Amino acid sequence: DQQVKQNSPSLSVQEGRISILNCDYTNSMFDYFLWYKKYPAEGPTFLISISSIKDKNEDGRFTVFLNKSAKHLSLHIVPSQPGDSAVYFCAASDNTNAGKSTFGDGTTLTVKP
Amino acid sequence: GAGVSQSPSNKVTEKGKDVELRCDPISGHTALYWYRQSLGQGLEFLIYFQGNSAPDKSGLPSDRFSAERTGGSVSTLTIQRTQQEDSAVYLCASSRQGYNEQFFGPGTRLTVL
Numbered sequence: 001d002q003q004v005k006q007n008s009p010s011l012s013v014q015e016g017r018i019s020i021l022n023c024d025y026t027n028s029m030f031d032y033f034l035w036y037k038k039y040p041a042e043g044p045t046f047l048i049s050i051s052s053i054k055d056k057n058e059d060g061r062f063t064v065f066l067n068k069s070a071k072h073l074s075l076h077i078v079p080s081q082p083g084d085s086a087v088y089f090c091a092a093s094d095n096t097n098a099g100k101s102t103f104g105d106g107t108t109l110t111v112k113p
Numbered sequence: 114g115a116g117v118s119q120s121p122s123n124k125v126t127e128k129g130k131d132v133e134l135r136c137d138p139i140s141g142h143t144a145l146y147w148y149r150q151s152l153g154q155g156l157e158f159l160i161y162f163q164g165n166s167a168p169d170k171s172g173l174p175s176d177r178f179s180a181e182r183t184g185g186s187v188s189t190l191t192i193q194r195t196q197q198e199d200s201a202v203y204l205c206a207s208s209r210q211g212y213n214e215q216f217f218g219p220g221t222r223l224t225v226l
Binding site: 034093100101103106 | 154155156158161204214215217218219220
């Protein structure tokens with residue numbers, strides 16, 4: 001039973017356009033959500049996060065939206081740049097198990113020049 | 114300061130041999146995690162250490178897998194009698210107490226022939 005799902009294995013967008021990466025979760029205990037970015041041959045790096053008390057968090061070109069009723073979150077990148085091409089992992093955690101996160105399988109984003 | 118380091122970066126071994134993978138977390142981080150990523154798959158949780166608490170071993174796939182964390186710092190993941198399906202990238206991460214964001218090392222690519 002996969003508790004965090006990224007249903008799109010890959011996404012391709014044109015440079016300058018918006019990239020939208022989606023993530024769904026099933027565990028209603030999750031109250032903190034994170035996005036990580038991973039380049040080949042490197043470990044994932046933290047990108048942006050959101051607490052369940054918010055529905056939006058913005059950091060520069062990156063915005064994460066949380067819809068608790070739908071158990072859905074999304075990462076928006078605008079404008080997309082070729083350097084954004086990477087694998088993006090969604091992760092979720094709950095305070096009863098602080099720190100331990102459950103990861104999705106990742107979405108490979110390709111931004112074409 | 115230094116990030117999370119892992120050694121070796123690559124390990125090729127023969128089926129049936131034992132291997133040890135090392136992780137040096139960021140100084141002061143109380144939590145340490147091991148994951149593995151098989152080809153084309155997401156991050157599979159293996160084990161989680163938090164301070165002096167008993168580790169969460171719920172992700173270890175078999176009793177051939179074990180991990181230690183000595184002195185609350187360095188950790189070693191040991192795989193006994195390796196099998197070809199153990200081939201994967203093994204990632205280590207650490208985090209500060211009370212924080213969900215994890216900092217990942219570059220990983221160890223294990224190939225079992």
